[in-house]
Amino acid sequence: MEKHPTILGVFSGVLGTILVAIAVWLTVVYTGAYNVAASDQHFDAVRWSFDTTMRRSVASRAGGADLPQNPSENLVAEGAGYYAESCAQCHGGPGKDPAEWSRGMRPEPPHLTEAATEWTGEEIHWIVTNGIKMTGMPAFGGRHSSEEITAIAAFVSALPGLTADDYTRLTGSAQGPAEETPSSDARGPAEPPAEAIQPPSE
Ligand code: HEC
Numbered sequence: 001m002e003k004h005p006t007i008l009g010v011f012s013g014v015l016g017t018i019l020v021a022i023a024v025w026l027t028v029v030y031t032g033a034y035n036v037a038a039s040d041q042h043f044d045a046v047r048w049s050f051d052t053t054m055r056r057s058v059a060s061r062a063g064g065a066d067l068p069q070n071p072s073e074n075l076v077a078e079g080a081g082y083y084a085e086s087c088a089q090c091h092g093g094p095g096k097d098p099a100e101w102s103r104g105m106r107p108e109p110p111h112l113t114e115a116a117t118e119w120t121g122e123e124i125h126w127i128v129t130n131g132i133k134m135t136g137m138p139a140f141g142g143r144h145s146s147e148e149i150t151a152i153a154a155f156v157s158a159l160p161g162l163t164a165d166d167y168t169r170l171t172g173s174a175q176g177p178a179e180e181t182p183s184s185d186a187r188g189p190a191e192p193p194a195e196a197i198q199p200p201s202e
Contacts, residue, residue, distance in 0.1 A: 038106040047107070054132055058119075062126035065146070071154035079155025080170035082148060086140065087112070087156075093171075095164025105136050116159045125153040 028034055042050070068075065083093065090109035092098040102109055116124070128149050131139030140149060155170075162170070 062123040065125040079151035084171040094167040
């Protein structure tokens with residue numbers, strides 16, 4: 001008999017707390033109280049929440065990519081070519097600063113030469129394939145095959161040990177093959193096969 005009022009009390013306490021939380025949330029959303037300006041830093045608590053959510057989310061989802069234990073120099077060079085083309089503007093490279101505009105992003109894309117030590121190859125493969133919501137980190141999975149992303153992950157994992165000279169050598173040697181395969185774009189051929197092209201009938 002005595003238990004019922006207690007359970008009811010706990011229930012209305014929890015319900016009250018949930019309603020207050022919803023009210024605070026809606027007030028922040030509708031009043032424009034939160035400053036979305038990228039010229040401002042996130043509050044520490046907001047930054048911590050995003051960062052921790054991202055790290056836990058990636059750690060629990062990454063896996064299943066078939067990454068070579070000791071990637072060949074060729075694979076790393078192939079990855080370097082893609083990296084110079086699609087990543088260095090935001091993440092920089094050994095001896096190479098990121099593009100100036102990327103410093104205006106929130107969160108600011110980290111210099112991967114250091115940040116890569118914090119991630120396993122499989123996590124890097126997952127991040128590059130899927131991107132990270134609300135950060136500006138794009139998903140490359142739709143435009144690059146899993147093999148190409150394996151090459152990128154092999155290169156990013158190798159980044160912390162590379163010098164500026166290594167980077168110049170690798171990106172220099174990889175630019176040829178990377179440019180020879182512009183249709184590595186997975187959206188399919190942009191044009192019909194050559195024999196199907198007819199001169200305009202006018
Ligand atoms: C338009 C800018 C942009 C481009 C291009 C870009 N990234 Fe990112 N990347 C980001 C941002 C922003 C984050 C999130 C940083 C954060 O949350 O701290 C990020 C995060 C990452 C992370 C996690 C690093 C960390 O410690 O937070 C990895 C790994 C990464 N990117 C790899 C790549 C690779 C490889 C490419 C190219 C295939 C690439 N990115 C292209 C902006 C970019």
